[in-house]
Amino acid sequence: MSSRLDTPTDRREQILRAAMICFARRGFHQASMHDISAEAGISVGLIYRYFENKDAVISAIADQHKQRVQELLERARQAPSLLEALEVLFTAHCCDNTPQVISAFVVDLFAEAGRNPRVADLVRDVTTTAMKGVTDLIAKSPEALAGMQNMSPRELAELIFALNDGMLMRDVLAMHRPPEQIRERQLKVARNLWRLLFSHSPETAIA
Amino acid sequence: MSSRLDTPTDRREQILRAAMICFARRGFHQASMHDISAEAGISVGLIYRYFENKDAVISAIADQHKQRVQELLERARQAPSLLEALEVLFTAHCCDNTPQVISAFVVDLFAEAGRNPRVADLVRDVTTTAMKGVTDLIAKSPEALAGMQNMSPRELAELIFALNDGMLMRDVLAMHRPPEQIRERQLKVARNLWRLLFSHSPETAIA
DNA sequence: GACAAATGAATGAACGTTCATTCATTACGC
DNA sequence: GCGTAATGAATGAACGTTCATTCATTTGTC
Numbered sequence: 001m002s003s004r005l006d007t008p009t010d011r012r013e014q015i016l017r018a019a020m021i022c023f024a025r026r027g028f029h030q031a032s033m034h035d036i037s038a039e040a041g042i043s044v045g046l047i048y049r050y051f052e053n054k055d056a057v058i059s060a061i062a063d064q065h066k067q068r069v070q071e072l073l074e075r076a077r078q079a080p081s082l083l084e085a086l087e088v089l090f091t092a093h094c095c096d097n098t099p100q101v102i103s104a105f106v107v108d109l110f111a112e113a114g115r116n117p118r119v120a121d122l123v124r125d126v127t128t129t130a131m132k133g134v135t136d137l138i139a140k141s142p143e144a145l146a147g148m149q150n151m152s153p154r155e156l157a158e159l160i161f162a163l164n165d166g167m168l169m170r171d172v173l174a175m176h177r178p179p180e181q182i183r184e185r186q187l188k189v190a191r192n193l194w195r196l197l198f199s200h201s202p203e204t205a206i207a
Numbered sequence: 208m209s210s211r212l213d214t215p216t217d218r219r220e221q222i223l224r225a226a227m228i229c230f231a232r233r234g235f236h237q238a239s240m241h242d243i244s245a246e247a248g249i250s251v252g253l254i255y256r257y258f259e260n261k262d263a264v265i266s267a268i269a270d271q272h273k274q275r276v277q278e279l280l281e282r283a284r285q286a287p288s289l290l291e292a293l294e295v296l297f298t299a300h301c302c303d304n305t306p307q308v309i310s311a312f313v314v315d316l317f318a319e320a321g322r323n324p325r326v327a328d329l330v331r332d333v334t335t336t337a338m339k340g341v342t343d344l345i346a347k348s349p350e351a352l353a354g355m356q357n358m359s360p361r362e363l364a365e366l367i368f369a370l371n372d373g374m375l376m377r378d379v380l381a382m383h384r385p386p387e388q389i390r391e392r393q394l395k396v397a398r399n400l401w402r403l404l405f406s407h408s409p410e411t412a413i414a
Numbered sequence: 415g416a417c418a419a420a421t422g423a424a425t426g427a428a429c430g431t432t433c434a435t436t437c438a439t440t441a442c443g444c
Numbered sequence: 445g446c447g448t449a450a451t452g453a454a455t456g457a458a459c460g461t462t463c464a465t466t467c468a469t470t471t472g473t474c
Contacts, residue, residue: 261431
């Protein structure tokens with residue numbers, strides 16, 4: 001019985017995928033190693049062959065999140081317009097392959113960052129990297145240069161990120177609703193922000 | 208030796224104050240009843256004279272938070288201008304009598320809401336009430352009526368709330384920094400939002 | 415049969431919760 | 445006022461449970 005789950009790397013990812021589901025469902029500290037092993041369909045002990053302990057699993061999950069954010073940023077960078085880039089950023093966490101699971105996880109990640117310095121460092125790292133990326137995105141965008149009021153790209157990026165995180169937090173309260181609905185609301189906010197940013201110079205207004 | 212900690216009400220509040228500190232420090236589920244009793248300077252068993260169980264303590268803390276938000280809304284309502292009302296809302300959680308403790312707690316509260324339906328209901332309740340309040344605040348404000356682009360008070364309130372929650376999430380990453388610094392950054396964002404909202408109609412621009 | 419992969423019962427620490435017990439305070443009979 | 449009985453706030457050791465972690469054992473591969 002030699003499926004594609006045989007290499008150590010695949011096993012690690014299988015465990016991380018299960019851990020992600022459990023963490024999103026019950027939180028970092030309420031999800032037990034048994035929960036994770038059951039979700040992955042393996043034994044408890046096997047997890048300890050691939051991870052030193054529970055904290056290592058949490059760290060690996062956080063690293064995975066960092067990678068995901070960087071990929072997202074890359075996708076946004078390749079969008080044809082700033083508006084579309086913003087839409088990519090705002091809807092990422094409600095239409096990814098793993099739907100609204102992500103919001104719950106990210107909020108939990110921030111909560112954990114509030115008390116676990118190692119997690120805090122990683123989240124800070126992700127945040128500042130992403131912020132720099134979006135700042136560049138704005139600085140290089142012709143729309144922004146044309147329409148923006150006396151506000152630096154940096155300040156605008158801060159605004160966008162705060163808004164995005166805030167929406168994400170709100171998503172947690174609506175986890176029972178269908179993902180498309182959440183995505184729709186998310187898009188509406190992104191477009192409102194857009195309107196706010198550029199509607200005063202009618203030539204650049206789009207929607 | 209009859210201090211002011213003698214009445215049952217005071218005891219309850221003493222326990223809740225300690226619980227709040229422990230929850231902010233370690234999170235709802237990592238903070239133990241022993242932690243709380245030690246922080247309050249009483250025995251474990253005594254907590255169970257005033258609260259049925261740990262969940263009841265969490266619920267009471269959540270209720271307390273609801274009250275705090277309502278008081279904050281009242282204070283915002285009495286501000287002389289919409290800008291000042293916004294500033295009250297945006298800086299509340301970093302300059303209250305209990306400083307940045309609150310951000311960590313609120314983020315944790317949302318995280319808990321993601322998996323505990325009872326907490327979710329309460330947080331939703333607080334959120335919608337506060338949102339209605341701010342929507343009214345905007346609808347009745349002369350500045351808003353004058354300057355706002357084609358955006359309803361409701362949509363604007365949503366934007367403000369998302370922004371506020373997002374900033375709060377970011378605060379968790381800066382818990383080591385002095386509160387005034389956090390407050391300053393918070394104010395800057397509020398003023399930027401303000402600028403965004405109204406600077407295109409120069410007569411209403413203030414800052 | 416040798417080696418690594420995988421198991422899951424066993425371990426002990428930590429947790430929420432209970433409850434028999436203590437003891438300062440109050441109420442009462444005289 | 446004084447001695448005694450009753451009270452209930454407060455204690456913290458003890459209980460049952462859950463958890464992360466370990467490791468002797470089994471399974472599978474070559």
